[in-house]
Amino acid sequence: MSTCLDPAARPLPVPALAAGAGLQAGLSYFGFRYPRAFWALMTVGLSGCGIPGILRLRRRSQGTSPGWLGGGLLAGLLGYAVTRLGAAVAGHLAGGRRSLARLNQCVAVVDRPLAALLVVPAAVGEEIFWRESVLGARLEGGSRPLNSLLGVTLAYAAVQAASLEPLPPLGGLLLGAGTGWLRLRSGSIWPGVVAHVAYSELCLVRPGLPSGEPPRLDGQAQQTT
Numbered sequence: 230m231s232t233c234l235d236p237a238a239r240p241l242p243v244p245a246l247a248a249g250a251g252l253q254a255g256l257s258y259f260g261f262r263y264p265r266a267f268w269a270l271m272t273v274g275l276s277g278c279g280i281p282g283i284l285r286l287r288r289r290s291q292g293t294s295p296g297w298l299g300g301g302l303l304a305g306l307l308g309y310a311v312t313r314l315g316a317a318v319a320g321h322l323a324g325g326r327r328s329l330a331r332l333n334q335c336v337a338v339v340d341r342p343l344a345a346l347l348v349v350p351a352a353v354g355e356e357i358f359w360r361e362s363v364l365g366a367r368l369e370g371g372s373r374p375l376n377s378l379l380g381v382t383l384a385y386a387a388v389q390a391a392s393l394e395p396l397p398p399l400g401g402l403l404l405g406a407g408t409g410w411l412r413l414r415s416g417s418i419w420p421g422v423v424a425h426v427a428y429s430e431l432c433l434v435r436p437g438l439p440s441g442e443p444p445r446l447d448g449q450a451q452q453t454t
Contacts (some may be wrong), residue, residue, distance in 0.1 A: 253274070261392040261394055264331070268335075275350075297417065301421060301422070303339030304424040308404060333438070336433050338371075348430050362416055385401050385404075
């Protein structure tokens with residue numbers, strides 16, 4: 230009974246969740262509109278969104294096994310392989326090429342070693358918000374697991390759609406479904422965090438995604454004078 234009175238045990242109020250989702254939608258939009266601000270917006274904003282959920286993590290057991298952490302790493306690798314394949318297909322479409330070019334423009338603002346560090350707090354904060362503050366609270370409130378997973382995943386993808394680029398919401402569906410499933414099955418947020426960090430490192434740092442630029446023909450780069 231005392232746990233119910235603990236403020237950390239209570240789910241985040243709906244206005245706070247809406248504010249967090251709205252903030253992330255704004256970050257997605259402005260990050261892609263102004264590539265030079267991409268890393269600053271994403272790292273500070275997304276990591277900040279995870280701060281309220283840390284109280285929930287502290288009061289709820291988050292123990293997990295090495296097997297589940299390994300499963301999270303495997304899920305991140307598999308997600309990257311699927312995303313890489315989808316990006317290769319999207320590269321044949323005008324919208325897909327534009328989206329890939331914009332993503333790579335944003336990512337290239339900072340050197341890769343720094344980008345590899347900035348990915349971590351952004352991925353952790355985003356995962357805590359969506360899979361703990363939102364999904365975890367719904368599960369504890371008695372919502373059906375699959376319904377909760379579907380609803381939170383669609384909401385996460387809708388926030389990514391604020392980028393006005395076609396690829397982020399598709400990646401959001403894949404990443405949200407995978408890490409949400411890990412949260413449901415393991416009972417812990419950490420396998421999903423491992424998957425999210427691995428996926429983001431691979432997509433945004435190295436090896437990355439296709440550039441979106443059409444392949445050059447032999448001699449195309451040479452200009453006649």
